[in-house]
Amino acid sequence: MSFLEQIINTKKEEIKNLHNRYSLSFFEEQEFFHSSTLSLVGSLFESKRLGLIAEIKKASPSKGILRADFNHAEIAKIYMNNKVNAISVLTDSKYFKGSIEYLKEIAKFKTVPLLRKDFIIDEYQIFEAKASGADVVLLIGEALSAEQSDSLIAAASECNLEILYEIHSPAQLDKIDFDKIKLIGINNRNLDTFEVDIRTTRLIADMLPEGTVAISESGINTPDDIKIISHPKVKGLLVGEYFMKSEDIDKTLKQFINILEETNNEN
Ligand SMILES: O=C(O)c1ccccc1NCC(=O)[C@H](O)[C@H](O)COP(=O)(O)O
Numbered sequence: 001m002s003f004l005e006q007i008i009n010t011k012k013e014e015i016k017n018l019h020n021r022y023s024l025s026f027f028e029e030q031e032f033f034h035s036s037t038l039s040l041v042g043s044l045f046e047s048k049r050l051g052l053i054a055e056i057k058k059a060s061p062s063k064g065i066l067r068a069d070f071n072h073a074e075i076a077k078i079y080m081n082n083k084v085n086a087i088s089v090l091t092d093s094k095y096f097k098g099s100i101e102y103l104k105e106i107a108k109f110k111t112v113p114l115l116r117k118d119f120i121i122d123e124y125q126i127f128e129a130k131a132s133g134a135d136v137v138l139l140i141g142e143a144l145s146a147e148q149s150d151s152l153i154a155a156a157s158e159c160n161l162e163i164l165y166e167i168h169s170p171a172q173l174d175k176i177d178f179d180k181i182k183l184i185g186i187n188n189r190n191l192d193t194f195e196v197d198i199r200t201t202r203l204i205a206d207m208l209p210e211g212t213v214a215i216s217e218s219g220i221n222t223p224d225d226i227k228i229i230s231h232p233k234v235k236g237l238l239v240g241e242y243f244m245k246s247e248d249i250d251k252t253l254k255q256f257i258n259i260l261e262e263t264n265n266e267n
Pocket residue numbers: 055057060061062063187189190191192194217218219220238239240241242
């Protein structure tokens with residue numbers, strides 16, 4: 001069984017519990033379910049530099065615990081104070097030590113769009129995301145059939161949530177309905193082997209149709225990485241581990257944003 005299949009099996013169990021515990025009306029009764037959302041796409045287009053989605057990620061399956069003194073709310077405040085374009089909140093508990101509660105708490109003081117980062121395979125997870133204050137949901141192409149994709153896209157649209165549709169190989173492009181999907185996450189990490197190759201971004205960005213915007217995800221640390229990723233269709237980066245491992249997240253983030261601004265001025 002591949003690692004992704006293993007995660008999806010865990011999700012199926014979690015979703016059974018979610019269905020048993022909550023009715024759809026429970027989500028509809030939550031305050032966030034009816035509040036307006038913040039636009040990641042809008043933020044990327046308004047940005048004068050390459051966009052940045054900074055991730056809140058306590059642990060990863062490939063590296064284990066990334067940050068011992070982890071405090072989701074403090075990290076979120078640092079990200080917001082530095083005006084990142086969005087915050088990605090890992091809500092998977094088993095493999096990433098995340099929580100949907102982190103998303104709910106951060107949403108109470110959000111000033112930038114929040115991405116629910118999880119392995120979404122069921123509409124209930126979309127309704128839960130909206131009820132917890134998310135603005136964007138991640139859909140992972142490799143984890144979904146065409147039918148599942150269609151119903152999740154419809155549910156996200158019903159909830160007024162934007163979609164970041166993630167792929168990590170050119171073969172996964174064939175499944176995408178580009179009339180509905182405009183924001184593509186190109187994951188430089190192979191989800192089964194955990195291998196990272198940041199050249200994946202340009203390889204796939206070259207194949208995207210006009211009107212599509214890409215975010216490069218995973219394994220991004222240095223100014224050289226940013227240069228290798230640079231491509232007209234790539235409007236943003238998603239960075240987790242690099243910030244999580246920093247002794248001083250605020251300082252590291254400021255330096256990173258300076259590099260993004262300098263890179264922009266050079267182009
Ligand atoms: O992070 C992992 O090890 C991982 C393993 C298997 C599936 C997904 C995984 N990560 C999810 C992500 O996409 C990353 O958290 C995100 O792109 C940030 O990557 P990084 O900057 O390398 O932390």
